[in-house]
Amino acid sequence: MSDTKKIIKGCLAGNRRDQELLYRRHAAKLYAVCLQYSGNDEEARDILQEGFIKIFENLGHYKHEGSFEGWMRRITVNTALEKFRSRHNLYRVDDIDTIKEPDAEPDNHDYAGLEANDLLTIIRELPSKYRMVFNLYALEGYSHKEISKMVNISEGTSKSNLSRARVILQRRVGSYTGIKKKVVNE
Amino acid sequence: MNEKEANIDLLFRNGLKDFEVIPPPGVWDGIHSAIKIKSRQFIYLRTAAVITVLLALSFLTYRWSRQISVVQPASEISLNVPDYSPVFSKQGNRQQITAEKKSAPVKNNPGILAETFPTTDNAMEGEVSASTDQILKIQETKDLNLTKNDFIRRPKPFPVITPERNSYNSKYSELQYLPENIAVKPQKRWSIAAMASPTYYSNFNTGNDAFSKQLSSAEQPLMSYSGGLAFSYKISKRFSIQSGLYYSSLGQKVDGITSFDGFQKYETSKGGPNFEVLTTNGTIYTSNPNVFLASVGSDRVVTTYTKDVFDPKKASLQPISNSLDQNFSYLELPLIVRYKIVDKAIGINLIGGVSYNFLVNNSVYTTSEDGTRYSIGKTDGLNPLTLSSSLGMGMEYNFTGKLSLNLEPTFRYYLNPFSSTSGSYIHPYSFGIFSGISYKF
Incomplete structure (x- = not known):
């Protein structure tokens, strides 16, 4: 079993150490993505936090097909997108x-x-x-x-x-x- | 133009690829508290679901067993139906009782005054049967002048045979002729038992991680115990199901951790844990600011207060102990099936089943030589609900009709790990000899 799989299994079992390990391994890269999608640091921080909560909640759905990092990035981008839409949902920008x-x-x-x-x-x-x-x-x-x-x-x-x-x-x-x-x- | 525009796309795509920025502190705390609340909600839901399923199973089993107990008497009668029905025949002045195959058309046989007795009685489907002696008595009351010598063949016991029975009372009056050994006694199906056992606890480490193996080498099981109340219901002569509520306490000693008292005046990290201790059952986070921990011969203690930062001996801290005790307590809800192999004065049962174990206490402490116990903190990442399987052999000595002594050597294996630290999955097992007393009602 690969290291990532072990960590994911640990996270799914609710193990705090594995959850923290997963965060520490990928937080820096995902935070850079959050910064690219946000105009200020506070917003980037919120995207990172909400994105990671979604990652942990949906870990059971990850099928171990394709890159795990890519899967996490997609969730983070979607979180940024949701934030963007919630800010711009008053009108269609046509x-x-x-x-x-x-x-x-x-x-x-x-x-x-x-x-x-x-x-x-x-x-x-x-x-x-x-x-x-x-x-x-x-x-x-x-x-x-x-x-x-x-x-x-x-x-x-x-x-x-x-x-x-x-x-x-x-x-x-x-x-x-x-x-x-x-x-x-x- | 497009090519030039694509250049700027490539510039950003390649330039920002693999770019990393350390997130601000505190983000992880927010994430962890959020997922902890959600997982707790999930655990409550799962626990509620398990309890509902167990209650539903118990109710269904109870209903099912009630139906069996209603149907059972009729089946007992059918089992007692003899192959032969007696035929009373008169030849001259003598009367003979013969046993003929039920299928034989005795009644229609001319020349023989025959009286065939029914094998079942529609009016009264009780557990009633009579031996030949009873037949004689019955026949004597009918002034048939029968003697024992008049029998040609003695059939085996068969249901009560009186053709003139028309009412329940008349039938009931005949029950007095039944032999005592076939009198029906109400079965005691329920029993309650109080059981307790010291248990030997250890674990299988299914991980292949070298570090976890190193960790487990310095861990020794503590003497544990288990006990509680069990209710069982006899669903058939040999099978019974059992549930109840048990409390079990188990744990392990972690060697190679030196603890010191009196650290509070030196510690600077207000609130957070000063030390993390890595064990195969999960990480211990300290919550007692007065205790200083250091690992001996390993790096299982993680702290900012390393040797170069703080020396407990120079600070004249009071040594406490060289080990930590991890203790876990569970409330157990078992669902056990028993199969009676030997049903005598000393009965032997085969026991197997599962148990849902709810974590109710998680503590880590260290004890000084004078017996003073210092609380250290808790083990993190323990599964709040575990499932264990058990297999055992029960010996039961019935010293009265209702009370019995029980002795049950039982092996228990935890199907899901206590916790799952990366690289190691610890499946504990325990062995105990439960003893106790049970009361049937």
């Missing part, structure tokens, strides 16, 4: 469809020197609607059709949000690398 897409600047930036911390900071500066679509599309690999159902927007809005997110990210990445180079040269 009005953005009517806004003309901005022209993207040529992607001729040199991204060298950017670290994961910088990327996280940049992505968290995005407006939440753009950040959610960009994360789901670019990082999780969902299609616009899937995203439209998950976020309760039209496919057009999903494409538009992605496009806007990319433009903003390109600009921010550009300015970040410029600043970094300046600092290094000085």
Whole structure:
């Protein structure tokens, strides 16, 4: 029996040591995911906590098929999505469809020197609607059709949000690398 | 454009892949308290379900056994039906009683004045039978002038045979002729027993983890005991079912842990456990701030107060002991089936069944040489409900009709582990010789 299986079995038996072990092993990676999906630390912390509670509650349903880490990540992303939907459930955000897409600047930036911390900071500066679509599309690999159902927007809005997110990210990445180079040269 | 856009996607996807950020402290506490409440709710539900099932089973068994006891007399009669029915025949002045096959059409046989007796009596389906002597007596009352010498063949006992029985009273009056050894006595089906036993407790470690084996090597079973009240119901001559309520206490001694008294003035972590002690039954979290623990020859004590941080000898702490005692107490709800192998003055039973065990006490303590007991804390992660199976051989000496002495060597194996620390799954077992007294009613 693999180590992960043993820990899962222990968690299912209600063993606190195994539960804590599972948390300590995966919390850091999942917290990084939570930060990518949230604009502030408090929200990220809530997503992590609620996500882990769901993970423990649903451990019995995990079939040991595919990556356990991927399974936990999906639960965490879904928790972030639920939080997002609860904040934006008052209206359907299709009005953005009517806004003309901005022209993207040529992607001729040199991204060298950017670290994961910088990327996280940049992505968290995005407006939440753009950040959610960009994360789901670019990082999780969902299609616009899937995203439209998950976020309760039209496919057009999903494409538009992605496009806007990319433009903003390109600009921010550009300015970040410029600043970094300046600092290094000085 | 799309390619360039995809570049920014790749930049973030690859850049954030495997990225880790340590979460703020306190998140785990929130998660743990939430899942603990939910698991407790689940345990209550499961316990309620188990009790409901047991009650339902007991009720159904009771109903079933009632139905059996109603049907049983009729079946006893059918068992007593003889193969032969007596035939009274007159030949001249002499009367003969012969036994003919029931199927033989004696009545219709011309030349023989025959009187066939019924083998069953619809008016009274009691456990009544009579020997040939009774037949004689009955016939004498009918002035048939029969003597014992008139018998050609003596049939075996058969049901009461009086053709002129028309009322219950007349039939009942004939019961006085029945031999005493077939008188029906009301069966005592219920019994209550008080049993107790010292038990030897140990465990099977089904894990293959080297660390858990190292842990178990320094653990010794403590002398345990078990006792309680048992109710049993006899569902047939040989089978009976038993339930009741038992209390059992078991535990183990963990060697290689030195304890000291007087630590409270040095400890700085207010509230939380100062020490964690790893055992095969789970982790002990200390709750007594006055006790300092250190492991000898192993790393089973986890603490921030390591040797380089705090030395109990330099602080002149008072040594208590070199071991800890883990104690677990359970309330047990057994469901046992007994099969009587020998049904004599000394009866022998085969006993087997399961028992639901509810954890009611979980304590860890250490005892100084002068006998002072210091509470340490609790073992974490113990299953609050365990299921055990038991197999035993019971000896019963009936010294009166109602009271009997019982002696029952019993082996018990816990089907689910006490706790499941990673890498080790401890299935305890115990052996005890239960003795006690039982009363039948």
